[in-house]
Amino acid sequence: MASSAIVLAAAFAGPLASAHAAQFELVYEGVPDEAMPSLQMAVDILAPCLVSDVPIRVRVQWIERGPSGFAYQAAFRNRDFLPLRDVWYPSALANAFAGERLADQDDINIFFSAKTDWYYAGEEAIGEKQKDMVGVMMHELGHGLGLSTTTFTPWQGDPISTLGMPNEYVDYFDYSFALNEQDGTPSVYDSLLRLADGRGLQDFENGSIDLTFAIANPTIHFTGPEATKANRGYPVGVVPLSLSHAAELPRQPEPMMADNGSSGTTRRSNDPLALAMLADLGWTIAPECRTWGEG
Numbered sequence: 001m002a003s004s005a006i007v008l009a010a011a012f013a014g015p016l017a018s019a020h021a022a023q024f025e026l027v028y029e030g031v032p033d034e035a036m037p038s039l040q041m042a043v044d045i046l047a048p049c050l051v052s053d054v055p056i057r058v059r060v061q062w063i064e065r066g067p068s069g070f071a072y073q074a075a076f077r078n079r080d081f082l083p084l085r086d087v088w089y090p091s092a093l094a095n096a097f098a099g100e101r102l103a104d105q106d107d108i109n110i111f112f113s114a115k116t117d118w119y120y121a122g123e124e125a126i127g128e129k130q131k132d133m134v135g136v137m138m139h140e141l142g143h144g145l146g147l148s149t150t151t152f153t154p155w156q157g158d159p160i161s162t163l164g165m166p167n168e169y170v171d172y173f174d175y176s177f178a179l180n181e182q183d184g185t186p187s188v189y190d191s192l193l194r195l196a197d198g199r200g201l202q203d204f205e206n207g208s209i210d211l212t213f214a215i216a217n218p219t220i221h222f223t224g225p226e227a228t229k230a231n232r233g234y235p236v237g238v239v240p241l242s243l244s245h246a247a248e249l250p251r252q253p254e255p256m257m258a259d260n261g262s263s264g265t266t267r268r269s270n271d272p273l274a275l276a277m278l279a280d281l282g283w284t285i286a287p288e289c290r291t292w293g294e295g
């Protein structure tokens with residue numbers, strides 16, 4: 001009897017607990033049929049942890065030339081309901097704050113390379129050189145939900161970095177929404193990055209070698225209090241020069257936002273650190289997913 005009572009309680013807890021879980025609406029463009037269940041699985045893992053009354057619209061596109069995965073997001077700034085001024089909030093989060101859709105457009109565009117050797121959910125075993133479609137989709141959704149820097153350092157010529165300015169990488173892709181103004185405004189994520197000496201990205205001249213030294217500095221880290229708590233009180237390292245990505249520790253599970261996600265491994269669960277970082281951006285995380293505690 002005891003065990004069936006527990007089952008009953010769990011059955012009731014499910015729908016109640018996820019009453020405000022975010023809904024995702026996926027639109028596919030050129031996506032092969034065999035990829036779709038994996039993309040949906042990634043959404044199904046993340047969605048119950050995010051709270052929003054506004055569905056999150058994601059367009060997923062297969063491209064012939066480009067990185068394995070890339071995400072970009074529509075963005076809003078300086079609305080009364082947004083906590084910080086003069087930073088870009090990803091559209092999905094701005095909608096969640098507003099409690100309504102702010103613009104009739106996709107929130108996130110995600111691009112996947114047709115050239116990548118993808119491993120799809122349900123296939124036998126992942127090959128050493130294959131990339132896990134579920135894990136990479138979760139990673140790209142993390143970017144699209146706001147774990148994304150606006151800094152850019154060119155690959156050629158002088159390494160002069162910019163913050164929130166137009167750049168050739170972002171311009172490479174075709175988006176279903178109009179890009180926000182590229183006028184030097186950082187993302188809300190950027191606003192939480194600091195060097196060990198306390199300086200933030202906006203303490204350096206935009207379009208300068210000094211900014212490159214800051215971006216490349218090994219002490220650069222994410223200062224959000226939730227993420228710091230989830231990281232046992234230690235500063236949350238991000239990857240120098242690739243600030244949208246989380247630092248990895250030896251013999252620890254790979255972070256969802258690890259740079260280039262390694263091949264030959266799969267992800268089928270949420271990463272508390274990524275969820276805590278999203279909480280620091282302003283996302284409400286469902287209580288059952290806040291495994292790092294209220295502190």
Ligand SMILES: [Zn+2]
Binds near residue numbers: 143244245259260
């Ligand atoms: Zn990434």
